[in-house]
Amino acid sequence: MSSSSSPLRIGFVMLHTSPLDVPGTKDAGGMNVVVRAQAEALARAGHEVRIFTRRSDPAPPDQVELRPGLTVVHLAAGPARLLAKGEHESVMERFGELLEVELQREPVDLLHAEHWFSGIAALPAARRAGVPLVQSYHSIAAPVDSPLTDGERPESPGRLAGERRLAHEADLVIAVSEAERRTVLERLGGDEDRVRVVPLGVDTELFHPCATRDCMEDRDWLSSGGRPEAIVVGRLHPLKGFDLAIDAVAAIDAERRPALRIVGAPPPDGDDYVRALHDAVARHGMLRTTAFDGALRRSDLAERIRRAAVMLVPSHSETFGLVALEAAASGVPVIARAAGGLREAVLDGETGMLIGSGSGTGAEDADDPTVWAAAIDRLLGDAELRERMGAAARDHALARSWDASAARLAGVYREALGR
Incomplete structure (x- = not known):
């Protein structure tokens, strides 16, 4: 087990979308921005970070180094093309098998799954590797007959049950806001003792007031x-x-x-x-x-x-x-x-x-x-x-930064390892 100051080996799992995708395209959005920003901040802090994602294009190499200590790993689960979001449920099992092979080849200290597709795929691999699974949802589905204000529709049959399962079986659940934390507790029946809020950051150098x-x-x-x-x-x-x-x-x-x-x-x-x-x-x-x-x-x-x-x-x-x-x-x-x-x-x-x-x-x-x-x-x-x-x-x-967000995230990781 890592000490409170030693670097961690962290595996992010992003099955249905890649940190290389431009936000606003495909299924890339705020989740892509958050994961990449936190991963880069963790790498800057000296941790070893790999992001596992499904290959949706035959062109990129198997591994892409984004910066020292941060690598994107493409897993060939399903066809090497863009899938509609609901189709990803059919490749979860294969993705998990390939993830397990990667973990045997190059172990991690813990896995952090992004979205329910990733969590369900990663859960068996984490258990067999003997490492904690930390889960982030980014959005939580609502029943098809509920108003849009309740959240996204379940784009594939297993989502509602999958999200609830992860709320009970992941070692820790990470919410990005108090509002999401309440949703995890009330809609998914999550355990209050196992849900942590990690505030998001923002790049205040890239996003700054107009002065040109x-x-x-x-x-x-x-x-x-x-x-x-x-x-x-x-x-x-x-x-x-x-x-x-x-x-x-x-x-x-x-x-x-x-x-x-x-x-x-x-x-x-x-x-x-x-x-x-x-x-x-x-x-x-x-x-x-x-x-x-x-x-x-x-x-x-x-x-x-x-x-x-x-x-x-x-x-x-x-x-x-x-x-x-x-x-x-x-x-x-x-x-x-x-x-x-x-x-x-x-x-x-x-x-x-x-x-x-x-x-x-x-x-x-x-x-x-x-x-x-x-x-x-x-x-x-x-x-x-x-x-x-x-x-x-x-x-x-x-008052917010990605370095502060990543430091809080690393603290949650160490808590999961300590459990």
Whole structure:
């Protein structure tokens, strides 16, 4: 067993998505950002980290070194192509077998599974290797007949049972927010003594307030009557509420209506929703003032965010809402649904506004585009309020770092080893 100061050998398990994928493409999203950032911080701290992921493309080598101490390992479970999310349940068993072979060849001190696919695949391998399994969910499924605010739909038959099993059989469960912790306890029947909250960090060097000449020109343009920009970021999936963002902006009087920038790409089975979004933009007469950027590299995303006047996060459900914290680091106020961890990512009335049980709105207002429109109009019409919230948001983000998040994570790992 490792001492309290010796480096750890850590295996992250990411079956259905790769840390090499660009967030906003395929099934890559906040989970990819979190895992890669924490893994890099752990490697910087001297730990040896491997991320095991399914090969979805024949081109990359079996192992890719991202930095000293951090390697991505591709396991050939299933066809070497992109799978719809629900198809991954069929490759879990094979992935677990290949993972076990890797652990025999090069042991780890513990495994950290990301999402339920990974946890169920890794559980037998961890038990046979005699190492602890730590589980993160990132999102927790809700029954198919429940509202979207309860969370994602179970995209494959075993998800509801699999998540509950992991809540009882993983050595420790890690939540990213108090909201997710409550969901693990109440919906999955988790043991309070075995659930730990590890706060997320944010890269405050990459995501920073606008200070370039371009930004000064933006401010001059706005002060002379130019159209400000609202931005919404994420996978183009109904859970993220992009349709509500479009309807909300459309509900603002055309003379004051901001431009809308939509950043992200659909998951493999999301084409119908994307068509509906484009149709909504056309129906509202917003073709000239709406941009669909697709998925962006992190540096380009950071540039887009800091040049926006406001970020909208209308997600029906979020375990935390990392993109809201990235906007905060950029000095951009956020208008978000008062759902899940967004209540922790956005300080209502200080760093932004929460719609639905926040900022003077009730739960019945959360899906009303006119309520969102009023909040957007108010914020964009009050430069002093916007600047005050932006400054408070930056301060809020500066209190978080990925190194601190990784240090807390390493503490949880040592606790699991001590059990």
